[in-house]
Amino acid sequence: MTPPVPVVELTGIRKSFGPVEVLKGIDFSAYAGQVTALVGDNGAGKSTLIKGLAGVQPFDEGLIRFAGTQVELNSPLQASSYGIEVVYQDLALCENLDIVQNMFLGKEELKFGTLNEPAMELQATQALTRLSVRTVKSVRQKVSSLSGGQRQTVAIARSVLREAKLVILDEPTAALGVAQTEQVLNLVQRLAQQGVAVIIISHNISDVFKVANQISVMYLGQMVAHLDTKQTNYDEVIAYITGTKTQEGVK
Amino acid sequence: MSEKVTSLASGHEGTLGDQVRGYVGRVKGGEMGSLPAVFGIIILTAVFQTLSPFFITKLNFANLFVQAAELTMLSSALVFVILLAEIDLAAGVTAGVAMAVFIQLIKAQGWPWIPALVVAFIVGTAIGLVIGFLVAKIGVPSFVVSLAFFLGFQGMQLVLLGEGGVYRVEVPAVLAIMNKNLPAAGGWILLVVSALASLALSIWDRRRRSSTGLVNKPFSMIVIRLVAIVIAGSFAVYYMNLNRSQGNIPIKGVPIVLPITIVVLAIGTFLLDRTRFGRHLYAVGGNPEAARRAGIKVVKIRILAFVICSFLAVISGVFHASRIGSVDGSAGHTIVLSGVAAAVVGGVSLFGGRGRLAHAAIGAVVISMIDNGLGLLQMPAGISYLVQGGVLLAAATIDALARRRNGVVSRN
Numbered sequence: 001m002t003p004p005v006p007v008v009e010l011t012g013i014r015k016s017f018g019p020v021e022v023l024k025g026i027d028f029s030a031y032a033g034q035v036t037a038l039v040g041d042n043g044a045g046k047s048t049l050i051k052g053l054a055g056v057q058p059f060d061e062g063l064i065r066f067a068g069t070q071v072e073l074n075s076p077l078q079a080s081s082y083g084i085e086v087v088y089q090d091l092a093l094c095e096n097l098d099i100v101q102n103m104f105l106g107k108e109e110l111k112f113g114t115l116n117e118p119a120m121e122l123q124a125t126q127a128l129t130r131l132s133v134r135t136v137k138s139v140r141q142k143v144s145s146l147s148g149g150q151r152q153t154v155a156i157a158r159s160v161l162r163e164a165k166l167v168i169l170d171e172p173t174a175a176l177g178v179a180q181t182e183q184v185l186n187l188v189q190r191l192a193q194q195g196v197a198v199i200i201i202s203h204n205i206s207d208v209f210k211v212a213n214q215i216s217v218m219y220l221g222q223m224v225a226h227l228d229t230k231q232t233n234y235d236e237v238i239a240y241i242t243g244t245k246t247q248e249g250v251k
Numbered sequence: 252m253s254e255k256v257t258s259l260a261s262g263h264e265g266t267l268g269d270q271v272r273g274y275v276g277r278v279k280g281g282e283m284g285s286l287p288a289v290f291g292i293i294i295l296t297a298v299f300q301t302l303s304p305f306f307i308t309k310l311n312f313a314n315l316f317v318q319a320a321e322l323t324m325l326s327s328a329l330v331f332v333i334l335l336a337e338i339d340l341a342a343g344v345t346a347g348v349a350m351a352v353f354i355q356l357i358k359a360q361g362w363p364w365i366p367a368l369v370v371a372f373i374v375g376t377a378i379g380l381v382i383g384f385l386v387a388k389i390g391v392p393s394f395v396v397s398l399a400f401f402l403g404f405q406g407m408q409l410v411l412l413g414e415g416g417v418y419r420v421e422v423p424a425v426l427a428i429m430n431k432n433l434p435a436a437g438g439w440i441l442l443v444v445s446a447l448a449s450l451a452l453s454i455w456d457r458r459r460r461s462s463t464g465l466v467n468k469p470f471s472m473i474v475i476r477l478v479a480i481v482i483a484g485s486f487a488v489y490y491m492n493l494n495r496s497q498g499n500i501p502i503k504g505v506p507i508v509l510p511i512t513i514v515v516l517a518i519g520t521f522l523l524d525r526t527r528f529g530r531h532l533y534a535v536g537g538n539p540e541a542a543r544r545a546g547i548k549v550v551k552i553r554i555l556a557f558v559i560c561s562f563l564a565v566i567s568g569v570f571h572a573s574r575i576g577s578v579d580g581s582a583g584h585t586i587v588l589s590g591v592a593a594a595v596v597g598g599v600s601l602f603g604g605r606g607r608l609a610h611a612a613i614g615a616v617v618i619s620m621i622d623n624g625l626g627l628l629q630m631p632a633g634i635s636y637l638v639q640g641g642v643l644l645a646a647a648t649i650d651a652l653a654r655r656r657n658g659v660v661s662r663n
């Protein structure tokens with residue numbers, strides 16, 4: 001089931017802010033077509049790890065392999081050139097623009113030097129259709145008229161449009177109600193089915209169990225466990241997160 | 252491109268009735284655009300026509316267009332910065348300084364008018380560049396930067412022109428803008444060209460959508476739009492082609508300022524609606540952080556907006572000099588506030604990200620009508636300011652309420 005070569009593979013990642021070592025030699029992998037959950041308490045270093053992958057805050061030490069090749073991630077531009085897309089918690093959508101305009105923001109298609117609206121509308125519609133999104137009324141709806149779940153949907157669909165190979169979702173369900181959380185989790189699974197490697201950060205462990213294939217647990221700057229969702233349970237994950245349990249061999 | 256599109260709508264589907272219902276729904280949802288201002292124009296026309304026999308006359312009709320043109324241009328200039336939720340209080344004095352440079356190059360240096368005008372536009376654009384740089388790159392609030400320039404440039408105008416200096420504009424081409432009219436045929440040609448251009452653009456858009464396999468709005472919408480343009484335009488052109496002179500020398504025809512204004516508005520609207528720059532401008536106005544993360548060069552967009560604002564403001568300065576026939580040290584001091592008022596009244600949101608140039612034009616007509624109508628009723632100037640202030644307050648309140656209804660406030 002698991003493909004042999006991970007889309008992204010981190011080995012011995014270290015990062016310090018002044019005297020404080022935030023990442024103490026992290027090993028981590030994410031695979032195409034799989035959802036990998038990254039969990040851990042506040043201050044465990046999840047955000048720092050993600051910022052490094054996004055190229056926003058480069059790591060100090062360690063190896064990054066992307067599809068088997070060693071790469072450097074020193075800027076957001078570099079990260080996006082490898083097909084790494086981050087869907088941030090605070091969404092980063094323009095409410096005054098419609099869905100199509102948001103999905104193509106910064107990557108507008110042009111024809112004769114002017115915006116090629118039909119082409120963009122078609123591609124946006126196709127991307128949403130591929131993800132079986134049916135909750136939005138019209139692709140020309142303004143984002144201001146969308147619910148939180150629909151906005152999250154647009155943000156995720158945008159990464160599909162950009163042909164991302166690795167999509168990192170930062171707390172995608174944090175602000176959502178029950179039904180919308182369900183929709184977004186389904187969307188995350190469909191995203192993985194498209195062959196994308198998905199990393200999801202979440203504090204909601206039951207969400208994680210619904211959607212993730214693997215769970216990687218961080219504790220105070222170290223990776224304490226890589227668990228297969230099918231072979232673990234809620235209590236075990238909580239025990240790793242809170243530090244009451246440690247796994248030998250995983251650092 | 253062969254994949255079939257089925258499940259998601261684009262807002263282009265359905266009959267004419269569906270489209271109308273969709274529009275009503277959007278208005279109810281708070282996307283009113285310039286609808287309140289259009290109602291304002293209808294109400295003001297009715298009120299002033301009842302109160303003054305001079306309001307709807309051939310002379311006043313043309314006068315109103317000429318007055319509104321100057322304000323429309325300044326208001327359109329301001330739209331570019333208001334869309335970013337910024338303000339340029341110095342737009343009026345920027346035009347004033349540029350025109351002072353223009354007249355001094357002609358009077359004191361003996362330059363021909365064309366290079367002098369080019370230099371005036373360069374000066375205006377440079378001022379916009381400096382304001383934009385201070386706002387976007389350094390991070391000084393635009394209110395403060397432009398207020399500083401507003402104060403400083405009043406002094407600059409006096410330095411350039413001398414205390415109490417008033418210089419007559421003796422350039423026929425500049426004077427013609429506000430004071431001369433197109434020949435009768437010119438007005439009709441303007442109407443035909445405008446209508447055809449609008450029609451051609453609509454059909455071009457439909458073709459592109461069809462060839463991509465997308466649904467189009469009902470064709471009847473284009474026809475209705477065209478008919479509306481032709482009827483309203485024909486009435487205006489016909490009316491303005493009648494002799495409106497109260498003396499012996501006939502005055503008739505569409506004022507030259509009108510085609511100039513239409514062309515500038517058309518180019519500006521094209522820039523905002525159909526280019527990457529326009530899209531990015533709206534994006535930065537809506538959510539600068541989202542724009543930055545999408546790879547948009549926010550600083551560059553902001554600076555460009557101030558540059559365009561200053562450039563268009565200089566055009567309004569040329570209109571002003573043409574209308575009053577002279578350049579003096581007080582030009583542009585008060586009009587900038589009317590310009591902001593016109594934009595907001597017309598439906599441009601001060602919160603940024605929402606608004607069009609057409610809104611500014613409609614708002615400018617409302618403000619000009621108030622000024623013009625109350626003047627005809629021989630009301631003191633104080634009353635006009637009071638009414639304008641009231642209308643601005645009402646418009647800004649509608650804007651804030653619409654924003655709240657859109658659910659934007661609760662998310663911040």
